[in-house]
Amino acid sequence: MSWSAVTVAPVHDEMVSDLDAVRASYDAVADNYVDMVGDPGPWQRVALEAFAEQVRDVGPVLDAGCGPGWVAGLLHERGVDVSGVDLSPRMVEHARRRHPSIPFDVASVTDLRPAAASLGGVLGWWSWFHLPRGVLREVIGTMAVSLRPGGRLLIATHCGNGELRRARCYGDVPVDWTTHLYQPEDVAAMLTDAGLPVAADIRLPPAHPAGSPALIMCGDKPR
Numbered sequence: 758m759s760w761s762a763v764t765v766a767p768v769h770d771e772m773v774s775d776l777d778a779v780r781a782s783y784d785a786v787a788d789n790y791v792d793m794v795g796d797p798g799p800w801q802r803v804a805l806e807a808f809a810e811q812v813r814d815v816g817p818v819l820d821a822g823c824g825p826g827w828v829a830g831l832l833h834e835r836g837v838d839v840s841g842v843d844l845s846p847r848m849v850e851h852a853r854r855r856h857p858s859i860p861f862d863v864a865s866v867t868d869l870r871p872a873a874a875s876l877g878g879v880l881g882w883w884s885w886f887h888l889p890r891g892v893l894r895e896v897i898g899t900m901a902v903s904l905r906p907g908g909r910l911l912i913a914t915h916c917g918n919g920e921l922r923r924a925r926c927y928g929d930v931p932v933d934w935t936t937h938l939y940q941p942e943d944v945a946a947m948l949t950d951a952g953l954p955v956a957a958d959i960r961l962p963p964a965h966p967a968g969s970p971a972l973i974m975c976g977d978k979p980r
């Protein structure tokens with residue numbers, strides 16, 4: 758599935774003001790990111806394996822914020838019909854090079870309006886924490902509409918209150934982005950309000966002393 762055909766004009770001013778800086782930042786770190794970020798370990802992998810098993814027979818899956826595509830690659834290996842989009846053209850270049858049989862497009866998740874009931878699954882895997890609260894709620898609502906009955910929305914994000922400004926990342930490269938921290942209860946409420954009751958809620962401690970705890974949450978569209 759090509760996502761360049763289903764993007765529409767952005768509607769959320771709050772997000773649009775930040776997109777250029779986030780895109781430029783991920784373009785700048787992409788080459789380092791490919792070398793520095795890999796397999797996230799067994800607890801995160803187990804969530805992806807469970808997701809793959811549950812969505813494989815429901816319909817196509819969109820990895821929205823796919824980076825260099827390792828998650829899409831894992832799902833593809835498990836027999837999932839997966840495609841990816843990312844805001845950063847350089848990330849998409851890496852994804853296409855590393856996974857030539859998977860379709861990847863450059864797009865912001867905030868611009869996507871997939872057809873109603875067209876997808877078996879959507880991933881916001883460590884990529885939606887740049888979305889402020891109102892925008893995240895809107896994106897979850899849009900993606901919920903796109904899911905078929907039995908479809909799943911899987912989110913991995915940073916837990917906490919408030920937001921963090923990052924100025925250097927992934928090998929001390931200058932970046933300019935905001936990480937919005939979310940409480941699990943807030944994400945659960947957004948999923949439930951969108952008609953996706955929470956089916957899995959995994960909390961992981963920070964991976965390093967300066968980090969924040971991780972939240973992995975899956976909302977399921979009732980059959």
Ligand SMILES: C[S@@+](CC[C@H](N)C(=O)[O-])C[C@H]1O[C@@H](n2cnc3c(N)ncnc32)[C@H](O)[C@@H]1O
Nearest residue numbers: 783822823824843844845848865866882883884
């Ligand atoms: C920390 S990386 C995670 C990438 C990948 N999901 C992974 O687990 O390796 C965050 C990714 O989200 C992308 N991203 C940020 N905001 C986005 C948006 N509005 N739409 C699509 N992708 C976005 C960035 O370009 C970057 O590739």
